[in-house]
Every structure is written in C-alpha cells, then in structure tokens.
Amino acid sequence: MTLSAGIAVPTQIKRVAEAMRAAMRATLDLALPPLCPACREPVAGQGLCPACWSKLSFIARPYCERLGIPFVYDPGPGILSMEAIADPPAYHRARAAVRFDEISRALVHALKYGDRLDLAPMMGRWICHAGRELLAEADALVAVPLHWRRLWARRFNQSAMLAAAISAESGVPVAAAALKRVKPTAQQVGLSRTERAKNVQGAFRVPQESKAAVAGRRLILVDDVLTSGATVDACARALLRAGAANVDVLIFARVAEAVRTSI
Ligand SMILES: [Zn+2]
Numbered sequence: 001m002t003l004s005a006g007i008a009v010p011t012q013i014k015r016v017a018e019a020m021r022a023a024m025r026a027t028l029d030l031a032l033p034p035l036c037p038a039c040r041e042p043v044a045g046q047g048l049c050p051a052c053w054s055k056l057s058f059i060a061r062p063y064c065e066r067l068g069i070p071f072v073y074d075p076g077p078g079i080l081s082m083e084a085i086a087d088p089p090a091y092h093r094a095r096a097a098v099r100f101d102e103i104s105r106a107l108v109h110a111l112k113y114g115d116r117l118d119l120a121p122m123m124g125r126w127i128c129h130a131g132r133e134l135l136a137e138a139d140a141l142v143a144v145p146l147h148w149r150r151l152w153a154r155r156f157n158q159s160a161m162l163a164a165a166i167s168a169e170s171g172v173p174v175a176a177a178a179l180k181r182v183k184p185t186a187q188q189v190g191l192s193r194t195e196r197a198k199n200v201q202g203a204f205r206v207p208q209e210s211k212a213a214v215a216g217r218r219l220i221l222v223d224d225v226l227t228s229g230a231t232v233d234a235c236a237r238a239l240l241r242a243g244a245a246n247v248d249v250l251i252f253a254r255v256a257e258a259v260r261t262s263i
Pocket of ligand 1: 036037038039040041048049050051052053
C-alpha cells in the first residue's frame with residue numbers, strides 16, 4: 001500500500017460517515033413534524049403554533065393612507081400622518097401585513113436564514129390581504145434585489161420568494177430583473193436614519209433591457225421588512241426615473257410605532 005492510499009482510507013471513511021449522517025438527517029426531517037419557527041414547538045400543520053399565532057400583530061385601519069403606519073386613534077378616512085406630509089416618500093403608498101416584533105422577526109429570519117421556504121406562501125397570503133387595494137391596480141411586482149455577491153452567498157432572495165408567493169395568490173405577475181442592485185451596500189442594521197438613506201443612495205438601477213417592462217407601468221415593490229423605508233425609497237426612485245407610472249410598496253413586517261395624525 002502506498003502512502004497516498006494510506007491517506008485516502010480515512011478520507012473515504014469520513015465521506016461515508018458524512019453521507020450516512022446526511023441520510024439520517026433527511027429521514028428525521030421526514031419523520032418529525034414541522035417546528036413553529038418562533039418557539040420551536042412541533043406544529044400540526046405548517047407555520048406558527050396557535051400560541052405564537054395569537055401574539056402576531058396584524059396591521060389594519062386606521063392607518064396613514066400613504067405610509068400605512070397605524071394611528072393611535074381613528075381620525076376619519078383619508079387622513080395622512082405628519083411623517084407623510086413633512087417627509088413624503090418617493091413611493092405612493094406602503095402596506096405591511098404585520099408589525100415587526102418578536103414573532104414576525106422569527107418568521108422573517110426562518111425564511112431568510114433558516115431555509116424555511118415553506119413559510120413563503122403563508123406570508124404571501126397575509127401580504128395580499130394587507131395590500132389587496134394596491135394589488136387590484138398593479139401591473140407587476142418587483143422584488144427588492146440583493147447584490148449578486150450576497151445572493152450568491154445566501155443562494156436565494158427572500159423578497160423574491162415573497163413576490164412569487166404574492167403573485168401566485170393575486171395573479172399579478174413578477175417583473176423579474178426590473179431592478180438591479182448595482183452597489184454592494186452595508187447591512188442597514190445599526191445605522192441611523194440618515195446613514196441608511198446614504199448607504200442605499202444610487203444602489204439600485206433599472207437595467208437598459210428592463211426599461212420597457214418598467215416605463216408606464218404601475219409597480220409594487222416587495223420586501224420582507226421595512227425599518228426606515230430608505231431601501232424601498234431608493235428602489236422607488238430608480239423605478240420612477242425609468243418612467244414607472246406608479247410605485248407602491250408591499251412589506252411583510254414593518255417597524256411601526258403608532259403615529260399621530262396631521263391634525
Ligand atoms: Zn410557536
């Protein structure tokens with residue numbers, strides 16, 4: 001036996017052991033019921049357990065008709081928040097399914113990092129419910145894109161998964177590749193409002209070959225979480241510059257402290 005063969009044996013054993021472990025994991029995945037992404041308790045169906053479900057905070061009217069942020073009290077129909085008047089976004093209207101809290105964060109993280117792609121249809125249904133008025137007027141959905149380097153590292157874009165789920169539920173088509181992230185941006189986490197806006201400035205562009213799919217169309221941007229709104233604002237600017245007739249925003253979860261009205 002040569003020296004190289006002697007080295008090869010343990011490597012082969014290691015490979016066989018790895019393959020066996022992978023097979024065991026696959027068998028366990030099939031045998032075990034799915035886990036609640038928030039509390040890790042086994043659940044009968046897919047999605048959240050009843051206890052976590054009851055803690056979810058769905059967003060409903062009264063809210064600012066422009067930003068979709070819930071009001072403390074009902075000011076009557078069509079009233080805008082002070083934020084929407086003082087600092088209007090580039091997009092027309094935004095709607096979110098739920099408030100960003102412990103439970104919705106667990107869902108977003110499970111979809112984004114935990115490969116729980118099975119959650120996307122459920123999350124998409126909730127977004128469709130929150131955005132039904134916007135969807136009724138839309139020509140196409142545009143997912144907030146990842147830079148190709150991050151897409152390569154993560155293998156999929158969670159916003160594109162949500163856009164596909166919304167499309168399946170609503171029938172509004174996805175305009176894939178309508179928008180490109182041309183600048184690799186730092187994570188927005190931990191940045192101030194001004195820093196976030198600066199970070200994503202000039203980060204998005206409509207590629208030449210997608211201009212026809214954008215010009216004159218009513219589009220809806222899709223993202224998983226809205227914090228300051230800087231990312232969707234930069235995306236909306238790029239789409240409007242390329243001639244989009246209207247840009248609305250649909251989000252799964254938004255950071256939402258209840259706001260006061262303009263009156
Ligand atoms: Zn749970």
